[in-house]
Amino acid sequence: MGLPFDPIDEAARQWGRRWDAVPAMHAVTSLMRVQQLVIGRLDAILKPHGLTFARYEALVLLVFSSRGSLPLGKMGERLQVHPTSVTSIVRRLESSGLVVRRAHPEDGRAVLAEITDAGRTLVEKATRDLVGADFGLGALGDRELRELSELLRPIRRAAGDF
Secondary structure, three states, rough: OOOOOOHHHHHHHHOOOOOOOOHHHHHHHHHHHHHHHHHHHHHHHHHHHOOOOHHHHHEEEEEEHHOOEHHHHHHHHHHOOOOHHHHHHHHHHHHOOEEEEOOOOOOOOOOOEEHHHHHHHHHHHHHHHHHOHHHHHHOHHHHHHHHHHHHHHHHHHHOOOO
């Protein structure tokens, strides 16, 4: 059961007695809490499939690629994660039989991750579950979801995402 008050509102009230930038503090604290809630919900949905959201994203990226494979470096760029994280993600997916690693046919230094048939099947099942759960954002309608995405876009752009 939830608290009888919004703890972020209370933190903002206390913050404002000491410091400035209450709207920014309230927004970032809200954003971070929602991120925790959504990741927790997504990971719970994906756990029966043996996936985390990070591994699911990697599989989807491979499904979206024209050949079903990508160099690990390109995966890191597109997923916006450190190369070490990509290696770890791909290693876990490989141990589950969802991807295979292959030498790049044109670049001897690069390694490709290639999705397997089992990986493609799992992506379809996991995606049905995520869509059925509105990706954990069922409290918002389509219009609100588009507004949220647009509100966050300038922050992403300023950070160099695109």
